[in-house]
Amino acid sequence: MDGESMTQVTDHGGGVRSIRVPIPDNPLGYTLVYVLDTDRGPVLVDTGWDDPESWETLANGLAGCGTSASEIHGVVITHHHPDHHGLSGKVREASGAWVAMHEADASIVRRTRGTRPERWFTYMTDKLTAAGAPEEHVAPMRTAQPRNLPGLSPALPDREIVPGELLDLAGRRLRAIWTPGHTPGHVCLHLEEDHPAQLPGKGRLFSGDHLLPEITPHIGLYEDPDDATVMDPLGDYLASLERIGRLAPAEVLPAHQHAFTDAPSRVRELLTHHESRLTDLLSLLTTPLTPWQLAERMEWNRPWAQIPYGSRNIAVSEAEAHLRRLVKLGRAEAVTGSDPVTYVAA
Known part of the structure; x- marks a missing residue:
């Protein structure tokens, strides 16, 4: 293993390793792609961003693990976002591996592949206008030219991850736990095996973006141009958090940052954070x-004036998710007849 591969690969023991696969131009830095040994060959948990450097890093990391993309038996995707699912197609082309995903996110993949970019721009223009975005923010979307962006044609999964069931992995016990919130089909994966270092708790948890050691994952609206159902993503997320807190795994293996212990404590921190945020709103x-x-008035990691264009769209989606939660709890309400709609504390 060369020096660079050494820095990208971490051995977590018990036939589990992680590879730091870079996300280009993103403050998160990298996705942790996990390599899980099975009796039928290595299985990946997530694959990383679809980018030449990311693919090269993944290939080098797999070589450092004593395997290669051509030997991958299967790919388990925690959720459909491009920093997790982006390289799944390339891995499958190289190996013939199956790709598994929860049906709620698989339907997003199918819709993304079948929706022309122009439809998305129209949809986002309407959504932002309804949210009260100023015309100078919305205007660029009216004339936006579709570009060949990563994630516009993600790989179609060919297996469904069924919540509560063990995945078909020879010699391993990996159970799917549905944890909607960050996406509607996000799953955590519980490795129901003794911890290799005998840490107290119940096995290990591949947590995707659901539970991260130092970051609060983005919780926005579930975007679907053809579905007007009023969802409550933040409510979904908080309920999912409590489910993972009760599980109390010995160790959490997240998709970003680093492995950590004491999941119940981290869950409590996140529940408190969101309750505090709702109170502030x-x-x-x-x-x-x-x-x-x-x-505009919420607290972010920088002043609103310094938040880039695309990140403002994400921020508004997060504000709307919190508003949905407050309305559902009866703590806020829409003002009758307002256009664009305004909300006030109940």
């Missing part, structure tokens, strides 16, 4: 605000 909603106006 109520104090802002003493006067009626649109979702855009609320996002």
Whole structure:
């Protein structure tokens, strides 16, 4: 193994390794792709971003693990986002591996592949206008030219991950736990085996983006141009968090940052964070605000004026997810007749 491969690969013991696969131009830095040994060959948990450097890093990391992309038996995807699912197609081309995903996210993959980019721009323009975005923000989308962006044609999964069931992995016990919130079909994967270092707790958990040691994952609206169902992603996420807290795994193997222990403590921190955030938003909603106006006033990791264009769209989606939760709890309500719609504390 060369020096660079050594720095990208971590051996977690018990036939589990991780490879740090870079995400280009992203502050997260990398996705941790896990290599799980099975009796039928290595299985990957997530694959990383579809980019030449990322593919090269994954290939070098697999070589450092004593295998190669051509030997991969299967790919288990925690959720459909391109930093997790991006290289799945290339891995399958190289090896013939199966690719498994929860049906709710598989349907997003099918829709993404079948939706023309122009339809997405129209949809996002309408959504942002309804959220109260100013015309100078919306205008670029009206004339946007579709580009060949990663994630516009993700690989179609050929196996379904069924919540509560063991995956078909020879010699391993890996159980799927449905944890919607970050995406509607996000899954965590519970390795129901003794911890190799005998840490106290119940096995190990591949947590995807659901539970990260130092970051709060983005919780926004589930975007579907053809479905007007009013979902509650933040409510989904909080319920999913509590489910993982009760599981109490010995160790968490997340898709970003680093492995960690004491999942219940981290779950409590995140539950407290979101309750605090909801309380803060109520104090802002003493006067009626649109979702855009609320996002402008929320606390982010930098002042609103410094938040880039694309990140503002994500911020507004997160503001709307919190508003949905407050409305569902009866703590806020839409102002009748307002256009764009404003919300006020109930």
